[in-house]
Amino acid sequence: MTSETPRRRPRGRGRRRLSRAGRLLAALLLVGGLYTAFAPGLAAQDTPLSPTAAEGKALYDVSCITCHGRNAQGVEGRGPSLIGVGEAAVEFQVGTGRMPMARQEAQAPDKPPLWEGEELERNTAALAAYIQELGGGPEMPPGTNLSAGGDPGIGGELYRINCSSCHAYSGGGGALSSGAYAPGLGEATDREIWAAMVSGPQNMPVFGDNQLTPQEKADVIAFINYLQDDGDPGGVFTLGRLGPSTEGVAIFLVGITALLFASLWIAGKS
Amino acid sequence: MSTTTEPGPRAKAERPSRLAHAGRNADERLQAASPLRTLLNKVFPDHWSFLLGEVALWSFVVLLLTGTFLTLFFDPSMEHIVYEGSYTALRGVEMSAAYASTLHISFDVRGGLFIRQMHHWAALLFLAAIVVHLLRIFFTGAFRKPREMNWVIGVLLFWLAFLLGFTGYSLPDDALSGTGLRIAHAIMLAVPVIGTWLASSLFDGPFPGEVIIFRVYIAHVFILPLLTLGLIGAHLALVFKQKHTQWAGPGRTNTNVVGERMVPRYAAKMVAFFLVVFATIALLAGLFQINPVWLFGPYKAAVVSVASQPDWYVMFLEGSTRLFPAWETRFSLFGEHFTLSPLFWPGVVLPGVLTVLMLAYPFLEQRITKDNRIHNLLQRPRDVPVRTGLGAMAVTFFVILTISGANDVVAKSFDISLNAMTWAGRIGLIILPPLAYYITHRVCLGLQQHDREVLAHGVETGIIKRMPDGRFVEVHQPLGTDLEYTGWAVPKKMNRLGALAPAVRGFFVPIERPAAPPEVAPPAPNGHDDTGTGEHTRTDVERR
Numbered sequence: 001m002t003s004e005t006p007r008r009r010p011r012g013r014g015r016r017r018l019s020r021a022g023r024l025l026a027a028l029l030l031v032g033g034l035y036t037a038f039a040p041g042l043a044a045q046d047t048p049l050s051p052t053a054a055e056g057k058a059l060y061d062v063s064c065i066t067c068h069g070r071n072a073q074g075v076e077g078r079g080p081s082l083i084g085v086g087e088a089a090v091e092f093q094v095g096t097g098r099m100p101m102a103r104q105e106a107q108a109p110d111k112p113p114l115w116e117g118e119e120l121e122r123n124t125a126a127l128a129a130y131i132q133e134l135g136g137g138p139e140m141p142p143g144t145n146l147s148a149g150g151d152p153g154i155g156g157e158l159y160r161i162n163c164s165s166c167h168a169y170s171g172g173g174g175a176l177s178s179g180a181y182a183p184g185l186g187e188a189t190d191r192e193i194w195a196a197m198v199s200g201p202q203n204m205p206v207f208g209d210n211q212l213t214p215q216e217k218a219d220v221i222a223f224i225n226y227l228q229d230d231g232d233p234g235g236v237f238t239l240g241r242l243g244p245s246t247e248g249v250a251i252f253l254v255g256i257t258a259l260l261f262a263s264l265w266i267a268g269k270s
Numbered sequence: 271m272s273t274t275t276e277p278g279p280r281a282k283a284e285r286p287s288r289l290a291h292a293g294r295n296a297d298e299r300l301q302a303a304s305p306l307r308t309l310l311n312k313v314f315p316d317h318w319s320f321l322l323g324e325v326a327l328w329s330f331v332v333l334l335l336t337g338t339f340l341t342l343f344f345d346p347s348m349e350h351i352v353y354e355g356s357y358t359a360l361r362g363v364e365m366s367a368a369y370a371s372t373l374h375i376s377f378d379v380r381g382g383l384f385i386r387q388m389h390h391w392a393a394l395l396f397l398a399a400i401v402v403h404l405l406r407i408f409f410t411g412a413f414r415k416p417r418e419m420n421w422v423i424g425v426l427l428f429w430l431a432f433l434l435g436f437t438g439y440s441l442p443d444d445a446l447s448g449t450g451l452r453i454a455h456a457i458m459l460a461v462p463v464i465g466t467w468l469a470s471s472l473f474d475g476p477f478p479g480e481v482i483i484f485r486v487y488i489a490h491v492f493i494l495p496l497l498t499l500g501l502i503g504a505h506l507a508l509v510f511k512q513k514h515t516q517w518a519g520p521g522r523t524n525t526n527v528v529g530e531r532m533v534p535r536y537a538a539k540m541v542a543f544f545l546v547v548f549a550t551i552a553l554l555a556g557l558f559q560i561n562p563v564w565l566f567g568p569y570k571a572a573v574v575s576v577a578s579q580p581d582w583y584v585m586f587l588e589g590s591t592r593l594f595p596a597w598e599t600r601f602s603l604f605g606e607h608f609t610l611s612p613l614f615w616p617g618v619v620l621p622g623v624l625t626v627l628m629l630a631y632p633f634l635e636q637r638i639t640k641d642n643r644i645h646n647l648l649q650r651p652r653d654v655p656v657r658t659g660l661g662a663m664a665v666t667f668f669v670i671l672t673i674s675g676a677n678d679v680v681a682k683s684f685d686i687s688l689n690a691m692t693w694a695g696r697i698g699l700i701i702l703p704p705l706a707y708y709i710t711h712r713v714c715l716g717l718q719q720h721d722r723e724v725l726a727h728g729v730e731t732g733i734i735k736r737m738p739d740g741r742f743v744e745v746h747q748p749l750g751t752d753l754e755y756t757g758w759a760v761p762k763k764m765n766r767l768g769a770l771a772p773a774v775r776g777f778f779v780p781i782e783r784p785a786a787p788p789e790v791a792p793p794a795p796n797g798h799d800d801t802g803t804g805e806h807t808r809t810d811v812e813r814r
Binding site for chain 1: 316318319320321322324325336355358359360361362364375376377383386391395398399402424443445446542543547550553554556557558560561562565567568570572573574576577578579580581582583585586672673675676677678679680682683685686687688689690691741
């Protein structure tokens with residue numbers, strides 16, 4: 001530091017320190033404020049859960065949290081996040097017994113649900129309310145008859161284009177790759193079909209209202225109901241409605257076997 | 271030529287009966303008595319395995335009958351119409367007239383669904399019986415000289431039946447048959463050089479076009495049945511001309527036929543058996559739903575369902591297509607660019623090779639064994655272990671391909687991964703046929719060995735004897751005399767010693783004791799002489 005160079009008079013040391021502290025404080029306030037304003041978790045915590053949802057959270061924290069994690073945010077390698085799957089997904093997965101899963105495998109099979117009767121209804125509704133309030137997502141319409149006003153003819157056309165490539169013409173279901181499969185629809189209820197369409201469980205794509213309007217969903221359900229009640233005019237045995245493969249088995253097991261016995265019989269007579 | 275009129279009250283009439291008179295009148299003009307007598311006296315050997323071809327024949331008759339009924343109502347047109355029939359779930363849906371008329375047959379024609387199902391079951395049975403019959407011919411060596419031509423005709427008949435089945439499957443124009451036609455179209459395109467022209471001339475342009483159903487219809491109801499009828503005629507004529515093969519046995523030699531005459535016994539049995547086949551098909555049609563076209567919906571190119579299978583006899587080609595890696599080859603030759611479609615190998619080469627092998631088999635075997643003799647006696651499969659092994663190999667190959675053709679249905683039904691099914695099929699297709707050959711060959715040798723043991727040491731009696739030195743041995747009953755035949759079952763139980771067939775009361779075996787074998791001495795010169803007033807015998811002998 002040379003003394004010849006003309007120097008401006010430096011500001012007071014105290015003033016400089018004050019200015020620095022002020023800017024830091026402002027920056028901290030800004031970041032903190034922004035965080036407070038936008039952080040979702042804090043916001044959610046701000047709105048209290050409805051009593052049903054709180055009941056659902058209690059159930060969730062016992063039965064679901066192992067795989068789907070705290071606040072339904074998912075656990076890597078175990079279960080997906082449930083943010084945004086909506087009550088439709090809960091109703092489908094829990095109501096058909098697919099969740100909770102017995103073990104990790106290619107696909108959760110449907111099985112007897114964890115609860116029965118009214119308890120099942122109440123607990124499913126509670127869980128559904130919790131997931132819905134937590135992250136939103138597709139909702140379910142009320143009532144059990146969701147095919148009202150549906151046209152099975154139109155529904156059949158939609159079914160064959162959108163659904164039959166996995167669930168088969170006759171709703172018998174089919175195999176997907178690597179052990180996954182599309183289940184048969186023979187026992188499916190209106191609500192299950194609707195919930196599956198809007199939530200897209202497991203390998204199934206979502207058929208939102210922009211793909212299939214609610215009216216078209218009703219049509220599809222009406223067609224599936226028709227399939228279920230078709231009554232198979234062709235005979236007592238439907239061969240699983242699996243098409244030519246079981247027919248091929250039948251012609252050998254029944255037709256050829258019967259005629260082999262017949263030829264043994266007739267050749268033995270004189 | 272003695273008349274059959276026996277001395278009795280009627281013989282006292284001075285002129286012949288009115289019937290005989292009419293018969294003579296007819297014969298003087300038609301001269302049919304002599305050939306007819308040959309025909310009616312034709313001797314057929316009797317064995318259950320000889321009836322398998324008859325199952326095919328009678329199901330073809332049922333196919334003709336039911337098919338004629340169906341043509342009365344079927345409309346082979348691809349004209350677009352809107353369905354307004356009685357099946358609710360398709361009302362208001364646009365479809366071809368062919369599909370609509372199939373629905374009409376199924377729901378609005380009295381008995382239509384039943385007849386349609388009968389037709390379809392009869393088709394499956396026709397093919398199944400052909401394949402089982404073919405296996406019987408193969409494993410017993412019935413294709414050997416002089417019957418190679420009939421084997422060739424039989425193989426051609428299989429492919430005709432295959433085409434008949436496939437065209438029939440394509441006619442209703444439902445989504446399943448459309449998918450099948452689409453695959454057939456793709457296989458045609460995969461034929462090198464001519465494929466494109468072949469496909470576009472058959473479909474009159476790009477797939478699906480406007481004419482294919484009608485063309486398939488003409489093939490199904492006119493061209494193919496006519497060819498099939500012609501070949502069946504030739505097949506049977508050759509059986510008549512060359513006479514049926516028979517199993518070896520007492521009195522049965524390479525130069526005679528032992529069995530029952532065409533009229534009355536054999537004809538009666540044939541009629542009864544036709545009725546049994548008819549009844550079986552009718553039962554299947556009444557009890558088992560087949561090809562529910564109303565579930566499949568009309569064909570649309572965008573619609574492909576899971577579990578889209580062809581009928582069982584096409585499924586081996588579906589399987590080969592599913593198993594074969596998707597290898598597409600592109601190459602240039604003489605400045606032209608060619609593409610070999612992935613379908614070329616499993617869809618064109620494989621069936622081609624299989625057909626050529628099947629057609630050539632009798633000649634190949636003749637060449638390798640240098641056996642140019644005439645064979646009218648059948649062989650027991652165990653006595654020809656190599657051929658039996660080859661047959662087992664072929665059956666294994668076919669079954670693996672067929673199962674793989676339905677591998678998605680198998681995967682779904684038995685909770686197996688579809689990928690695992692595909693790989694199991696691929697590996698199995700290479701490993702299992704040789705394994706089947708080896709096992710079958712060993713089993714045949716083992717059975718031969720046991721036969722030889724019985725011939726050398728006698729039948730096991732089940733009596734265990736203790737020797738003075740403490741050993742235990744089973745007492746064997748020697749056969750006594752040498753068997754006067756080879757190539758037929760060796761007696762292995764005490765009560766079957768020397769018997770041609772077990773003389774046990776039962777459902778599948780004759781209640782009366784089997785007749786004594788006819789004299790081995792050469793039959794009477796005219797070959798058809800009845801044994802006369804003596805003891806009634808069950809069997810007749812005809813010279814070849």
